[in-house]
Amino acid sequence: MEVFTMDRTYRKVRSFGVWLALAATLTFCFSTAVLAAPAQYGNAVKLGQAASAQASGMLGMDWSQAEVIAVTNAGYAMPGENSTKGCLDGIAEATGATVGACTLLTLQSRFDQPLWFAFFSKKTGQCVYLEYESARAAKALQGESPESIKAGVAQMARIDADYLFAHAADFSAQLKKGLFGNNAFRIVTTANAAARNCNSETLKAIQVHDHFCPGVSSGIVLANYVRHNLLPSPDAGCFVLSVNPWCKEDALTTLLNATPGKRSYAVVYPTGKQRAAWPAPLNRACSVIFTQQKGQPWHGTVLGFDFSKAKAEYGKKSFGNKVLDKLHADLWFMDNMDRAEAMVEPLKEFDLAAGMMPRDLMQPGTDLIGTLHKL
Ligand SMILES: [Zn+2]
Incomplete structure (x- = not known):
């Protein structure tokens, strides 16, 4: 009984001490914020x-x-x-x-x-x-x-x-x-x-990219494709490797939270000539999306994006002004995001060897295209 009473007293004192510390901390933080900002x-x-x-x-x-x-x-x-x-x-x-x-x-x-x-x-x-x-x-x-x-x-x-x-x-x-x-x-x-x-996801990508263009639109479409078709669960890993970079990258990194800082994004900058010489279907590839279920090997999907299908839809109308030509295409993309997913081409699927990470493909001296072709 005595022990219990002492324990209660100790708890009260300790509890009071914790509250005192908390109050002091809050007062300090508040006054610092008031003074600094x-x-x-x-x-x-x-x-x-x-x-x-x-x-x-x-x-x-x-x-x-x-x-x-x-x-x-x-x-x-x-x-x-x-x-x-x-x-x-x-x-x-x-x-x-x-x-x-x-x-x-x-x-x-x-x-x-x-x-x-x-x-x-x-x-x-x-x-x-x-x-x-x-x-x-x-x-x-x-x-x-x-x-x-x-x-x-x-x-x-x-x-x-x-x-x-x-x-x-x-x-x-x-x-x-x-x-x-x-x-x-x-x-x-x-x-x-x-x-x-415009939906908030599209606006999110636009704000990071600092403008709205057909290129970032294609990235939003690709990110939607990944969400709807490739990501198996919220806890699955996702790594984006872009082999033909354009404005789409800012939508992919933003909407999939796949950033280089978190080691979930990589890019190479090949010339058009180099890309054309790649073995099919990699010559039409724009990004490779890797996903991983816990305990499983990484699964890769090579994606292409067929702009000619989009252009066939929104037409060749020209206003003699690049801003308006792009705005015209943007608004078509905005109104047709679901149909635009049909422009994404899954070109090839493969699994990495157990224990291999997508970033291993990007180590200096690695033949990226040769390795992707063989997988
Ligand atoms: Zn752009």
């Missing part, structure tokens, strides 16, 4: 709000009417090494666009690229583009009146797909004059995809 975060929020206000003025409408889709490289661009992540919250608060509703989209960008925002109104098809000179954006992010900063580039144009297809020559002329800086293709393709209720 707010100034720069708050400035970035204000910058996002200021951009939203400028765009609302240019569009001539309240955000409640605009049905806005915001596209930006905020969160990636870092003028003067300052984070722009808070701009996203500023835009969300001001416009109502959100990540969850797929109306606030961030396109991957290198840290040293100029910060830009695009505000597209689904209601009118008009899109405002704001781009900031990096030195000025850096000052705003460091607290020099972020509310009053004006974009160095402030443009507005109608960019809804049907309008652009009907006014291709005008759009070409606007592009020549520098419409939307270096980001016209990115903004036009992404905004139109989101405006047509």
